[in-house]
Amino acid sequence: xxxxHLNRRKFLRLTAGAATGLLFVGCxxxxxxxxxxxxxxxxEGAANNPPPPATSVPAAATEVPTTVxxxxxxxxxxxxxxxxxxxxxxxxxxxxxxxxxxxxxxIKVKYETLPWDQYWQKLNxxxxxGNPPDVWYTAPTFYFEYVxxxxxxxxxxxxxxxxxxxxxxxxxxxxxxxxxxxNGKLYGLPSGFVADVVFYNKDLFDAAxxxxxxxxxxWDDFLQMAKALTxxxxxxxxxxxxxxxxxxxGLDQIIESNGGHIINDDQTKCLMLDDPATAAxxxxxxxxxxxxxxxxxxxxxxxMGNPFMTGRVAxxxxxxxxxxxxxxxxxxxxxxxxxxxxxxxxxxGGADGFVISAPTKHQAAxxxxxxxxxxxxxxxxxxxxxxxxxxxxxxxxxxxxKQPPPPEHYDVWPKAVEYSDDNYGRGFGxxxxxxxxxxxxxxLGNATVEQGINNACQAMDAALTKINQEKQGS
Amino acid sequence: xxxxxxxxxRRSVESTEQTSRLTPYDLRTSQSAKRRRKxxxxxxxxxxxxxxxxxxxxxxxGAVVASFLISFTQWEIVVPPKWVGAQNYVDMVKTxxxxxxLRNTLYYALVYxxxxxxxxxxxxxxxxxxxxxxxxxxxxxxxxxxxxxxxVAMVWSWMYNPSFGVFNYFLNAVFGIQGPRWLNDVRxxxxxxxxxxxxxxxxxxxxxxxxxxxGIPEELYDAARIDGAGRWVQWRYxxxxxxxxxxxxxxxxxxxxxxxxxEATYIMxxxxxxxxxxxxxxxxxxxxxxxxxxxxxxxLAYVLFAIVLTVTLIQFKFQSRWxxxx
Numbered sequence: 001x002x003x004x005h006l007n008r009r010k011f012l013r014l015t016a017g018a019a020t021g022l023l024f025v026g027c028x029x030x031x032x033x034x035x036x037x038x039x040x041x042x043x044e045g046a047a048n049n050p051p052p053p054a055t056s057v058p059a060a061a062t063e064v065p066t067t068v069x070x071x072x073x074x075x076x077x078x079x080x081x082x083x084x085x086x087x088x089x090x091x092x093x094x095x096x097x098x099x100x101x102x103x104x105x106x107i108k109v110k111y112e113t114l115p116w117d118q119y120w121q122k123l124n125x126x127x128x129x130g131n132p133p134d135v136w137y138t139a140p141t142f143y144f145e146y147v148x149x150x151x152x153x154x155x156x157x158x159x160x161x162x163x164x165x166x167x168x169x170x171x172x173x174x175x176x177x178x179x180x181x182x183n184g185k186l187y188g189l190p191s192g193f194v195a196d197v198v199f200y201n202k203d204l205f206d207a208a209x210x211x212x213x214x215x216x217x218x219w220d221d222f223l224q225m226a227k228a229l230t231x232x233x234x235x236x237x238x239x240x241x242x243x244x245x246x247x248x249x250g251l252d253q254i255i256e257s258n259g260g261h262i263i264n265d266d267q268t269k270c271l272m273l274d275d276p277a278t279a280a281x282x283x284x285x286x287x288x289x290x291x292x293x294x295x296x297x298x299x300x301x302x303x304m305g306n307p308f309m310t311g312r313v314a315x316x317x318x319x320x321x322x323x324x325x326x327x328x329x330x331x332x333x334x335x336x337x338x339x340x341x342x343x344x345x346x347x348x349g350g351a352d353g354f355v356i357s358a359p360t361k362h363q364a365a366x367x368x369x370x371x372x373x374x375x376x377x378x379x380x381x382x383x384x385x386x387x388x389x390x391x392x393x394x395x396x397x398x399x400x401x402k403q404p405p406p407p408e409h410y411d412v413w414p415k416a417v418e419y420s421d422d423n424y425g426r427g428f429g430x431x432x433x434x435x436x437x438x439x440x441x442x443x444l445g446n447a448t449v450e451q452g453i454n455n456a457c458q459a460m461d462a463a464l465t466k467i468n469q470e471k472q473g474s
Numbered sequence: 475x476x477x478x479x480x481x482x483x484r485r486s487v488e489s490t491e492q493t494s495r496l497t498p499y500d501l502r503t504s505q506s507a508k509r510r511r512k513x514x515x516x517x518x519x520x521x522x523x524x525x526x527x528x529x530x531x532x533x534x535x536g537a538v539v540a541s542f543l544i545s546f547t548q549w550e551i552v553v554p555p556k557w558v559g560a561q562n563y564v565d566m567v568k569t570x571x572x573x574x575x576l577r578n579t580l581y582y583a584l585v586y587x588x589x590x591x592x593x594x595x596x597x598x599x600x601x602x603x604x605x606x607x608x609x610x611x612x613x614x615x616x617x618x619x620x621x622x623x624x625x626v627a628m629v630w631s632w633m634y635n636p637s638f639g640v641f642n643y644f645l646n647a648v649f650g651i652q653g654p655r656w657l658n659d660v661r662x663x664x665x666x667x668x669x670x671x672x673x674x675x676x677x678x679x680x681x682x683x684x685x686x687x688x689g690i691p692e693e694l695y696d697a698a699r700i701d702g703a704g705r706w707v708q709w710r711y712x713x714x715x716x717x718x719x720x721x722x723x724x725x726x727x728x729x730x731x732x733x734x735x736x737e738a739t740y741i742m743x744x745x746x747x748x749x750x751x752x753x754x755x756x757x758x759x760x761x762x763x764x765x766x767x768x769x770x771x772x773x774l775a776y777v778l779f780a781i782v783l784t785v786t787l788i789q790f791k792f793q794s795r796w797x798x799x800x
Contacts, residue, residue, distance in 0.1 A: 121763055127552040145766060149553045298747070299658030303632030303639070430765045441748045446660055462569070470767075473548055473556060 078365040079108045083133040085119040086352065088324065088385050089192070093373075096381070100372050107365045127151060127357070134360040135369055140177060140350035140424050143188060147180055148426045148471065152187040153356040158367055159186065165371050171417055174351045174390035177424065181265070188355035189374045192387040194319045195349030195416035196250040198339075199407075202332040204229055204240055204314040213315075213336045215415075219258075219284065222315070222339045226294035229314040242294035243315040244307055245285050247443055249432060250317060250338075250348035253421050255281045257341025262435075263460070267425045268468055270435075270457035277342070283449045286442050298443045308333075320413050324386035327406060335407040337415055349420020351390055388413045427467030434459035545772035555769065562773035572774075574749060575757045578664065582753060583732040585668050590728045591721060594676055598683030612684070616677040623674070627741035630670050631657060634742075657743055660750040667738050667751050675731065679724050686720030687713070718797045726786055733782050754778050 084093055090113055097109045112133075114122060120142060126132040138146070146152050159165050167175055174190040198213065205212055210228045213221065226242025233239040246254065252262045260278030261271035272278045288295035301307040308316035311331050317338060326333060338347040354370040356363060375391070382389045383403060389395050395414040403410055423432075438456035441447035447455065520527075545562055549555035566572050601612045618626065633640045634656035642653030654662040690713060698708045736755040739745055745752030745760075754774065762771035 124551045146552065149550060149766075151552050297636075297655070297658070299635075299655060300637055302635045302657060303628070304635065427765070433760075437746060437749050440746060441660070444658065444660065444747055446748065459571075462571075466565070466767075470548060470550065473558075 077106045077108075078362045079110060080135060080362055080365055080369055081110045081112070081133040082369070083119070083123065083136040084111070084113050085116045085137060085139075086192075087113055087115070089137075089387070092381060092385065096373060100369060103372070104365075104368060107368065109369060127359075130359060132357040132359060134362055134366045135354055135356055137352060138188065138355050139352050140422065141428055143178065143353075143355065144180075144425050144428065146355065147187045151358050153358055153360070153363060153366075154185055154187055155189065155356070155367070156185040162367075162371070165375060169375065169391050169393065171390050171392055171395060171414070173349070173417055173420055177349075177351055177420075177422055178353065181425075188353050189370050190351030190353035190390050191374045192352045192382060192385075193349060193390045193417050193420075194321045194352070194387065195413065195420045196253070196317055196338055196347045197320045197335045197412055197416050198337070199308050199316045199318055199322065199326065199333055199335060201308070201311065201314050202334055204311075204331070208240075208314075212334065213339075215337055215412075217336070217339045219339045219341070223284075223288070223292065223294070226288065226315060227292060230294045238293070238296070239312065241296045241300075241313045243288060244313055244317070245288050245295045245298065245443055246317040247285075247298070247436070247439070248317075248348075251282075251285070251439075252423055253346040253348045254285075254338065254341065256421065257338075257344050257346035259341070259343040263423055263431070263464075267423075267427075267431075268464055270460040270464070272435075272453050272457050272460075279449050279453055282439065282442060282453065286449060289443070290445060298440070320388065320416065321386040323407055329406075333406050334409055335412045336409070337412055337419065345419045346421045347416055347419050348422060349417055350422055350424065352387075353390075388417055390417065426471060427463065430467060431460050431463040434463040541772040541775060544769055545776050547769045549768040549772075550766040551768050552766075558769070562770045563777075565770065566773060566777065571749065571752075572757075575752050575754050578750070578752055579733060579735075579754045581664055582668060582671070582735055583729060585665070586671050586732045586735075587725065587728045589668070589672050590676060590679055591724055593672065594679035594683050594724065595717070595721075597676060597680045598687055601680065602684055602687045612681075615680055618674045619677045619681075621674075623737040624741055626674060627670070627738050630738075631742045634666055658747055660748050663743060663747060663750045667735070667742065670738050670742075671732070671735060675728070679728065682724055683717065683720055686717050690716045715798045719799055722789070722793055722797045726789055729785055729789070730782055733778060 082097075084090070093111065097111055100107070100109060123132065123136060132151075159167065170190070171193075174193055175186065178186055178188055178190050180187065200213060202212065208229045208231070210225050213225065222243070229240060229242040230238060231240040255262060255272075255278050258277045258281045260275050260281055262278070263269070264271055289297055296307070296313075301310060304310060306316075306318070306322060306325060307313045308318065308322075309326060309329055311329070320335060323335070337345070354373055356366045356370065360366055381394060383400060389397075389400065394400060395417070401410045435456045438459050439452050441455070442449055442452035544555060546557060546559060547555035548558045548561070597615060601608055601615065636642055636653070636655040636658065639656070641656070645651050645653040656662050656666045694712050694716070695708055698712050703711065734755050735753050736759065739751045739753055739756050740759070743751045745756055755778070758771050758774045758778070761767040761774065
C-alpha cells in the first residue's frame with residue numbers, strides 16, 4: 001500500500017517533469033513550425049561554388065540596368081531575418097526570395113509573415129530586446145516613428161556609393177514621401193503604393209443615364225452626378241446613394257486641393273482655421289448628406305464591410321487596393337481619379353516598402369536584399385495584388401496596365417501616385433485620430449462646421465504639443 | 475478572498491480524509507513522523523500551487539513593479555526610457571480627454587453593474603425551477619459567456635446597423651417606431667456597448683446566483699413556512715439575505731470588469747463616435763501600443779488600479795452593513 005503510494009507520487013513527479021519538458025519543447029517546436037522559411041541552397045554548396053551569373057535568373061533578365069555583380073555582395077555566409085505584414089504579398093515575396101537565393105547563395109533569407117494586429121507590437125518587443133529582424137516591411141504610418149527614434153539604417157549614402165541602384169528608377173513621389181524633411185535622406189526603399197481613387201458603379205451610372213466621370217472632373221461635377229444617381233424608392237427611402245462622405249485620411253488632401261490647410265510643415269500646429277477653404281470643403285462634404293441627401297449618414301452600412309460592394313452606392317472614394325475585394329462585385333465598375341480641386345489636383349497616397357534595422361549585424365547583405373526586392377523583381381511584381389509598383393518601368397509595364405478588369409482603367413492608378421500627397425510624420429496616427437474624432441461631430445450633425453473645426457484644432461494642437469515635447473525630450 | 479477560504483476548507487477536508495485512513499500502526503508513530511508528514515503535505519500543497527505562483531511571479535509580479543517605475547518615465551518603447559518624475563500624472567490631470575475617458579468609464583460602470591445584478595437574480599430564479607429541460611436554458615443563457623468576444627462584437631455591430639440591422643427592423647415591425655442609430659449616435663453609442671456587455675456577462679452572474687440559490691438550506695424555508703411566511707416574505711427575509719454574499723461577490727466582479735471593458739469598444743467603435751465610447755482601458759491601449767507613450771500608459775494603468783482598489787476597499791468596508799453569512 002505504502003509502496004504503491006510512493007510509486008504514484010514518483011509517477012506524478014515524473015509525469016509533471018516530463019510534461020513541463022514537453023511544454024517547453026512544444027513551444028519551441030510550435031514557433032519553429034510557424035516560421036515560413038524560404039528554401040535556400042545549403043551553406044556548403046554556397047561556399048564552394050561561385051554564385052551563378054545573374055542572367056541565369058529568368059525574371060531578372062529583363063532588369064539589365066540594375067544587375068548585381070557577384071563581387072559587390074558580401075562573401076561570408078549570412079542569415080537575414082525578414083518580416084512582412086502584407087499577407088497579400090506572400091506569394092510574390094516567396095518567389096522573389098527564391099530568386100534572390102539563386103543569385104546570392106551565401107545569403108539565406110528567413111522569411112516570416114505576421115498579421116498586422118501583432119506586427120508592430122512584436123516588432124517593438126524585438127527592438128527592446130535588441131534582436132529585431134534585419135529587414136522589415138513597413139507602412140508609411142510607422143516608417144517615420146522608427147526613423148525618428150534612430151532605429152533604421154540611413155540609405156541615401158549607401159545608394160550614392162552603389163552603381164547598381166538609381167533613384168531615377170523610382171516614381172519621384174514615392175521616394176519623396178520617404179525622405180526625411182530635415183535632411184532629405186532616405187531610411188528605406190519604398191516598393192508598393194496605395195492611393196485614393198473613386199470607385200464607380202457603371203451599372204448604376206447606366207441605369208441613371210449618367211455619363212462616366214472623366215479625368216478632368218471637378219467637385220461640382222461630382223455633386224451633380226451624385227444628385228442624378230441618387231434614387232428614392234416608392235416608400236420614400238433612398239435605394240441608391242450617389243456617393244458616400246469621405247471622412248478618412250484622404251479628406252486632408254481634398255481640403256488641400258481646394259486651397260485649404262491641415263497642418264504646418266514642421267508639424268507643430270493645426271492650420272485648419274487659417275483658410276476659409278478648409279471650412280468650405282468640410283461644409284461641402286457634410287452637405288452631401290445633410291443638405292443634398294445624396295450620401296448616406298455615417299454608419300449606414302455599419303457591419304456590412306465596404307459600402308460600395310452593397311451595390312447601393314454609385315461613387316465611393318477609397319484606396320485602390322480595395323479593387324482586390326471588389327473583383328467579386330456582381331456589377332460592373334471602374335476607377336477614376338479623385339475630382340480636381342480648386343487650386344490643384346491632389347489625393348491621398350502612401351508607399352509601403354523595406355527598411356533595415358539599425359542594430360543589424362549584416363547591413364551589407366540586408367542592403368543587397370532590399371535592393372533586389374525593389375529592383376530585380378521583374379515585371380510580374382505586384383500583378384494581381386492590387387498594389388501599384390513605384391518603379392517607373394514597372395508602373396508603365398503593359399503587363400501591369402493590361403491586367404484583367406475590373407477596373408478597366410489600371411492607368412488611373414499610376415496617375416493617382418503622381419498626384420498623391422500625405423501628411424506623414426512622427427505621431428501621425430495620434431493627431432489624425434484627434435482630428436477625426438472632432439470632425440466626426442460634424443458628420444453626425446452634432447456640431448456646426450465651425451465648432452467642429454475649432455475642436456479639431458484644439459485636439460490636434462494638444463496632441464502635437466505632446467508629440468513635439470517628446471521629440472525634444474528623446 | 476473567497477478562493478483562499480475555499481482552499482483552506484479543501485485542505486482541512488483532505489487532512490481529515492488522511493486521518494481517517496490511518497491504521498493503528500500509524501497512530502503509534504512518533505511525533506517526528508507526524509511532523510514530517512505535515513511538512514510533506516505542506517510542501518505538496520505548494521507544489522500544486524507552484525504553476526500558478528510561478529506564472530504570477532514570472533509574468534505578473536515583475537510587470538507590476540516595472541510598470542509602476544515606467545509610469546515615472548517617458549518611454550517610447552524602442553528607445554531607452556527617460557526619468558521624468560510625476561510628469562505623466564501631471565499631464566494626465568491637465569488633459570481634458572482623460573477626464574472625458576474617466577466619465578465614460580464611470581457611465582459604463584454605473585449602468586452596467588446595477589443592471590447586471592438586477593437582471594441576473596430573476597434569471598437565476600427562473601433557471602432554478604425544477605422543470606424538464608432546464609439545463610438547456612441554463613446553457614443558452616451561459617453561451618454568450620463562452621463565445622468569442624471578437625466574433626460577438628462583430629455580429630452585434632451588424633445587428634446594430636441603423637437601416638439593415640435586426641434591432642431596428644424589430645422595433646419598426648413590432649412597435650412601428652424608427653429605432654436610434656445606435657453605434658453612430660453619441661447619445662446611443664454607450665448604451666449600445668452597455669447592452670452588449672450585459673447580454674454577454676449576465677449568464678456568468680446568473681450561474682453564480684444559481685449556485686447561491688442552491689446553497690440556501692431547504693429547512694430555512696420550511697421554518698419560514700411554519701411561521702406562516704408567504705412566498706414574498708420568504709424571498710425577502712430568507713432568499714435575499716442569504717444571497718447577499720453572492721451579491722457582494724458579483725458586485726465586485728462586475729465593477730472590476732466594467733472598469734476594464736475593452737473588446738466591444740475596440741471592435742465596434744474604436745472609442746467613437748466623437749470619443750463617446752472611449753473607455754480607460756482602450757485609452758491605455760492606444761497610448762501604449764499605437765502612439766508610443768508607454769510611460770503615460772503605465773501612469774494611466776496605475777490610476778485605473780487605484781480607482782479599482784479604492785472602490786473595492788469601500789465595498790469591503792461597507793459589506794458588514796448588508797452582507798449576511800450563515
